[in-house]
Amino acid sequence: MVSKPHGGKLVRKLMASRTRERVLEEINEFPRIEISERVAIDLENIAHGVYSPLSGFLCSDELENVLEYMRLPNDIPWTIPIILDVADRGEFDEGDAIVLYHHGQALARMYIDEIYGFDKSYLAEKVFGTKNVEHPGVAKVYRMENLLIGGEIELISEIPNKFERYTLRPIETRVLFRERKWESVVAFQTRNVPHLGHEYIQKSALMFVDGLFVNPVVGRKKSGDYKDEVILQAYEKLFEHYFPKNAAVLAIVRYEMRYAGPREAVHHAIMRKNFGCTHFIVGRDHAGVGNYYKPYDAQEIFNEFPDLGITPMFFWEFFYCRRCQAIVNERICPHSDKYRERFSGTKIREMLRRGEKPPEYFLRPEVYQVVKNFRDPFV
Amino acid sequence: MSEKYVAVEIPQELYERIQKRVQETEFGSVSEYVTYVLREVLASLEEEEEEEVFTEEEEEKVKERLRALGYLD
Numbered sequence: 001m002v003s004k005p006h007g008g009k010l011v012r013k014l015m016a017s018r019t020r021e022r023v024l025e026e027i028n029e030f031p032r033i034e035i036s037e038r039v040a041i042d043l044e045n046i047a048h049g050v051y052s053p054l055s056g057f058l059c060s061d062e063l064e065n066v067l068e069y070m071r072l073p074n075d076i077p078w079t080i081p082i083i084l085d086v087a088d089r090g091e092f093d094e095g096d097a098i099v100l101y102h103h104g105q106a107l108a109r110m111y112i113d114e115i116y117g118f119d120k121s122y123l124a125e126k127v128f129g130t131k132n133v134e135h136p137g138v139a140k141v142y143r144m145e146n147l148l149i150g151g152e153i154e155l156i157s158e159i160p161n162k163f164e165r166y167t168l169r170p171i172e173t174r175v176l177f178r179e180r181k182w183e184s185v186v187a188f189q190t191r192n193v194p195h196l197g198h199e200y201i202q203k204s205a206l207m208f209v210d211g212l213f214v215n216p217v218v219g220r221k222k223s224g225d226y227k228d229e230v231i232l233q234a235y236e237k238l239f240e241h242y243f244p245k246n247a248a249v250l251a252i253v254r255y256e257m258r259y260a261g262p263r264e265a266v267h268h269a270i271m272r273k274n275f276g277c278t279h280f281i282v283g284r285d286h287a288g289v290g291n292y293y294k295p296y297d298a299q300e301i302f303n304e305f306p307d308l309g310i311t312p313m314f315f316w317e318f319f320y321c322r323r324c325q326a327i328v329n330e331r332i333c334p335h336s337d338k339y340r341e342r343f344s345g346t347k348i349r350e351m352l353r354r355g356e357k358p359p360e361y362f363l364r365p366e367v368y369q370v371v372k373n374f375r376d377p378f379v
Numbered sequence: 380m381s382e383k384y385v386a387v388e389i390p391q392e393l394y395e396r397i398q399k400r401v402q403e404t405e406f407g408s409v410s411e412y413v414t415y416v417l418r419e420v421l422a423s424l425e426e427e428e429e430e431e432v433f434t435e436e437e438e439e440k441v442k443e444r445l446r447a448l449g450y451l452d
Contacts (some may be wrong), residue, residue: 004426075418165448171433175441176450249450306415307422 001184002177002276003310007053007076010170010274014047015109015154023099023156027106030099031092035084038140038256040102040159040218042082045271047108047155048169050253052274054232057084059150060116067126070263070304077270077305079263081127085145088275089115099156106156113151120144123202127260130292137258137289161254163218168251174276176249177211184209185270186279190216191257193226193234193371195363197318197343199242200327205281205313212248214216219256221379224349228252230370230377239365261286261293262301266308273310280310284317319343320361327361352377389413 005011015023018200021032033042037298045051053076058066061073063081070079084100092098094115100108124131124138134141161167177185186205192199206212214235218228235250251272258264269280287299299314316329320341324333333340343362351358352371363371371377397409406412433441445451 004428008425008428065406168445168450171437172445174442175433175438179442179445179451306419309422309426 001183001330002174003273003278005052005170006270006273006309009053010049010174011046011052011055012049012171013055013152015156016231019154020156023109024106024175025054027099030097030109031090031100032087032101032106033090033092035100035107036162037102037220039084039100040107041256042084043100043108043153043155044254045083045360046052048171049341050255050271051082052170054078054082055149056110056113056152057150058082059114060118060148062150063118063123063148065252067123070266075200077266077308079270080258080267081123082135083118084110084149086115086147086149087145088147100153101188102159105159107159108155110149110153112149112152115147115149118148119144125265127258128292129261132292135259135289135292137260147341154276155340159254162251163228163232166250166252167254168249168275170274170276173213173249173251177213177276180211180246182209182211185213185277186278186281186282187210187213187215187269187275187277188266189272190214190231192345193231193363193367193377194238195343195345195348195358195367196320196327199238199364200311200318201283201315202248203243204315205279206247208313209279213275214248214250215272215275216250216252217255217257218252219254223379225299225379226371226377227374227379228298230374234367234370237370238364241366242364257287259289259292261355265298265312266301266305267280269302269308269310269312273308277310277312281315283315317342320359349378 046054046056058081063083065071065073066078066081070077072078092112094112096112098110098112099106100110109174120141121131124141128135128137130138133142186209188202202212216231239248239250265282268287273282282299284295285293288298316331318327318329320337321328321333321339322341323335323339348362350356357368396411397412401409401412406415442451
């Protein structure tokens with residue numbers, strides 16, 4: 001049986017069509033605020049239940065609980081603040097309904113429960129374990145406006161989505177997993193074209209569950225990242241040639257990475273629980289950046305949540321061992337480092353940039369062909 | 380801001396049993412241990428509770444989309 005939604009009920013905050021028509025007619029009567037890309041994506045995820053049990057942006061008591069205890073006030077585990085920042089009160093106040101806009105499009109109506117200030121430094125320290133502005137997540141926090149608005153939302157319209165064909169909402173994956181008679185499903189999060197290290201983790205996990213849910217994160221990119229279409233086509237080829245038919249489902253989730261390491265690993269697991277997954281793969285330095293987190297901190301944090309409701313599957317880093325002549329990891333390979341070829345994303349990217357074909361123990365030839373077919377596969 | 384706590388009574392002997400056990404673990408106190416165990420137990424009970432079902436109409440609409448996208452035959 002697929003996982004229950006986090007908190008017990010799948011949140012769906014989609015405005016009913018008649019209400020939507022009425023609201024759109026009266027849209028100019030509502031105070032409006034323009035929201036950022038990150039907030040728009042969070043809004044979409046709240047509305048479709050990816051962030052169940054959240055039905056809106058956090059109020060101050062919820063934020064304090066999340067920061068201090070990694071739980072909502074009702075004790076449900078929650079590790080990443082989902083917050084909406086504004087520069088000032090503008091034309092609205094607590095108790096008002098406002099409309100949230102992104103690039104001129106009315107996305108949602110929001111009921112304001114609370115407008116409050118917050119301590120950016122405290123938030124950064126709690127969420128990221130550092131106040132260092134070199135950390136990209138910390139830098140984003142300091143760039144936020146000074147006030148937060150808490151309250152429930154209702155989605156008026158969807159954000160334009162060029163990957164509609166690969167977008168499944170939690171209600172859809174739940175039906176899909178049930179139709180496929182999958183009682184256990186492991187989720188794998190990725191932002192990269194699959195190499196053999198990824199493939200071996202996925203297949204190792206698949207030995208213990210009924211199905212694999214490969215869930216690429218689509219969102220803000222940095223220079224050097226793979227383009228989303230390259231990732232998706234590469235996975236299609238990988239599944240076609242190297243996975244049994246119907247062993248895996250590929251669907252994206254739009255989400256902006258925070259790079260909060262351990263806390264974010266738990267958040268990612270909760271998101272996939274809401275999609276109906278029973279297990280979630282956590283590898284080395286999940287959601288990490290630089291050297292802010294120890295390699296396996298993002299696995300250890302799960303010890304604090306016996307009630308998370310999704311089982312983490314921990315994997316040590318895979319590498320190619322020239323003595324074993326296989327993809328292995330430290331648990332199963334006795335040979336020294338000199339025989340190890342690590343799956344370095346940077347190394348593979350550099351090879352691809354130089355037009356050099358990576359060895360077949362790094363990248364499947366069909367995946368390499370996909371990347372090669374793009375004039376520029378990188379952002 | 381402090382997390383709200385309430386005092387719960389348990390038999391003295393049980394408390395002492397738990398206290399002895401806690402010394403061999405990384406838990407800092409009997410309260411911490413008991414909180415952990417109760418969360419685990421409650422989570423597994425909640426898993427067994429009746430799941431909210433979709434309406435037939437909703438489910439059919441979802442299946443149509445899944446078929447159209449090739450996820451279902």
